[in-house]
Amino acid sequence: MEILMKRLYIVFLLLPMxxxxxxxxEVFIKMEIKPIDAxxxxxxxxxxxxxxxxxDFKKIDSVRKFSFSDEDKRIVSRLIAKTxxxxxxxxSLDYYQSKLEAIKESNTFYKQESISIYxxxxxxxxxxxxxxIKIPDSILVEPQKEERIKANTYCFxxxxxxxxxxxxxxYIECLEPKxxxxxxxxxxxxxxxxxxxxxxxxxxx
Numbered sequence: 001m002e003i004l005m006k007r008l009y010i011v012f013l014l015l016p017m018x019x020x021x022x023x024x025x026e027v028f029i030k031m032e033i034k035p036i037d038a039x040x041x042x043x044x045x046x047x048x049x050x051x052x053x054x055x056d057f058k059k060i061d062s063v064r065k066f067s068f069s070d071e072d073k074r075i076v077s078r079l080i081a082k083t084x085x086x087x088x089x090x091x092s093l094d095y096y097q098s099k100l101e102a103i104k105e106s107n108t109f110y111k112q113e114s115i116s117i118y119x120x121x122x123x124x125x126x127x128x129x130x131x132x133i134k135i136p137d138s139i140l141v142e143p144q145k146e147e148r149i150k151a152n153t154y155c156f157x158x159x160x161x162x163x164x165x166x167x168x169x170x171y172i173e174c175l176e177p178k179x180x181x182x183x184x185x186x187x188x189x190x191x192x193x194x195x196x197x198x199x200x201x202x203x204x205x
Contacts, residue, residue: 026047026048026049026161026162027046027047027048027129027133027159027160027161028045028046028047028048028158028159028160028161029044029045029046029048029129029133029157029158029159029160030043030044030045030046030156030157030158031043031044031046031155031156031157031186031187031190032155032156032157033153033154033155033175033187034153034154034155034156035151035152035153035154036151036152036153038060038063039060039062039063040060041059041060042057042058042059042060043057043058043059044056044057044187044190044191044194045058046129046190048129050119051118051119051120052116052117052118052119053116053117053118053122053125053126053129054114054115054116055113055114055115055116055117055190055193055194056112056113056114057112057113057114057115057194058110058111058112059110059111059112060108060109060110060111061109061110061111062108062109063104063107063108063109064107064108064109065107113194113197113198115193115194115197117193122193125189125193128185128186128189129186132182132186133159133161135182137168137170140170140180140182140183141170141171141172141180141183143179143180144178144179144180144181145178145179147176147178147179149173149174149176149179150174151174152173152174153173153174153175154171154172154173155171155172155173155175155183155187156169156170156171157169157170157171157183172184175187175188
């Protein structure tokens with residue numbers, strides 16, 4: 001574990017030496033936080049430019065009761081039961097999975113907030129975010145400590161950068177600072193910014 005921590009430390013030491021031009025890229029980060037209890041899930045969409053970050057926050061408010069058709073259930077069960085899934089069966093399974101997800105999504109209602117913050121007022125968050133997106137995925141998702149996970153919270157990340165819209169996707173399986181310090185900090189810091197905004201908004205009203 002000491003070796004992993006040293007790797008992480010070295011990466012942060014090298015960040016100031018990386019080309020500053022990378023900071024000028026437009027960056028989009030999507031974070032989907034999915035606890036075991038799906039109704040407690042939430043997402044952050046972060047849009048970063050040189051001096052502004054827009055955060056769209058979405059949290060599940062309620063899920064309307066719904067059901068899948070008996071025919072869809074039979075088809076999905078038959079596809080899953082196949083021991084030898086060929087490419088056509090896989091395509092069919094992907095199609096029905098997308099269809100069922102769309103039905104679920106159309107019956108899910110969210111609370112939403114959209115805020116904008118600026119480099120002049122959130123320098124540390126900008127600096128942290130700019131440093132984090134330069135770190136290889138393999139280091140971000142490397143557990144920094146071998147510890148039993150008390151409660152799984154699957155967090156899925158998508159980072160899209162630059163004019164070519166280069167996309168990176170990865171995930172971690174818990175929100176434990178000792179295990180995944182950087183990605184946990186990213187989620188927690190973003191959440192704190194949104195909560196502070198909501199508190200200020202409520203006071204004004």
